[in-house]
Amino acid sequence: MILRVLFTASCFLMLCVGARAQEKGWRGIVPLRSTREDVERLLGPSSDRGYGVTYILKDQSVFFEYSSCHRCDDKENCFNVPEYTVIRIAVSLVVKPRISNLGVDKKKFKKERNPNLPDYWYYTNAEEGIVYEVLNDDLVMSTTFQAALEDYKSLKCVYAAK
């Protein structure tokens, strides 16, 4: 009986963790974890073989930046991941949502004004790698999913100073 309870509890925990992992990134596509294959499995193949591919969906556009490096094989700005790993995802909805309607836990986000476009604000959750670009502190014009800070630190290639 105890084993059965433990088994049920561990299954529940795994489901919770699994569900939580799926919440990360965009529709389960997680920067530095997911690949072009994962994207194409979800959204279909793209004829664009480059490293920046946009999918135009009915209600949104989704831009994927893939790694053009294979691990740290290039001299600058690489992550230690295989070529065509997702690096960054930028999502723009057709109907721009209000930041106040997204249920964002503002305690987890740093809010800063964009110095070049003073009407725009960044809401950044560095730990999870989420950046909202918000117009007039109201409308979310784009959402960027990038490397979570921990992944960034562990996977960013380090180069000798020039």
Place this chain on the structure above:
Amino acid sequence: MITTTTTRSSFLSVEPQNSIPIPDLKKGIEDEMKGDCAKYVNQLLDAVAKNTRVDRSKLTLSDIFSQSKLNILPPRGRPGSIRIGGGEATGSISAGTATINIYQMYQSVFDLQHLYVLQAFHETIHLSASSGAYTDEQLANAAFGLLTPEEQKKNKLPNPPANASAYDRADAFSHYWDGLLTTHCK
């Protein structure tokens, strides 16, 4: 209508003869929007409109610039240094609130007058959205998407960490698309 505002404080903080005079920016933009530059800018604006789901304004860049309020602000940085003036864009062309701020540059041994044109051009591209503005990150993503895979390898997008300051983040993407722009627009 172009409104050029040179604030009193600008002349209090710096001697006018020490700052580089502002050229005819509207003419400068019209001169830029020819040939390869015009073709590239139109491709860039089409791409950013598609990516962001915000249509581009139907106005020409020259008209967007003309309908924006232009503020010429005092130079930033210390006298004697060569300073790229920089600028900002606020408001929206559709709301009639589009504003371009350009910071004057100090006089130097180089002829930097043309940089004012490129700055005005850069800010006008930001304001080419039918509502709001296209951000540096959006323009950088669109510019990257226009490159061939080989060009993309040589011109990787910046990847600032998520804890980068707003200044570092905005500037990284601004310099990126600006660099590609100036390979087409001199």
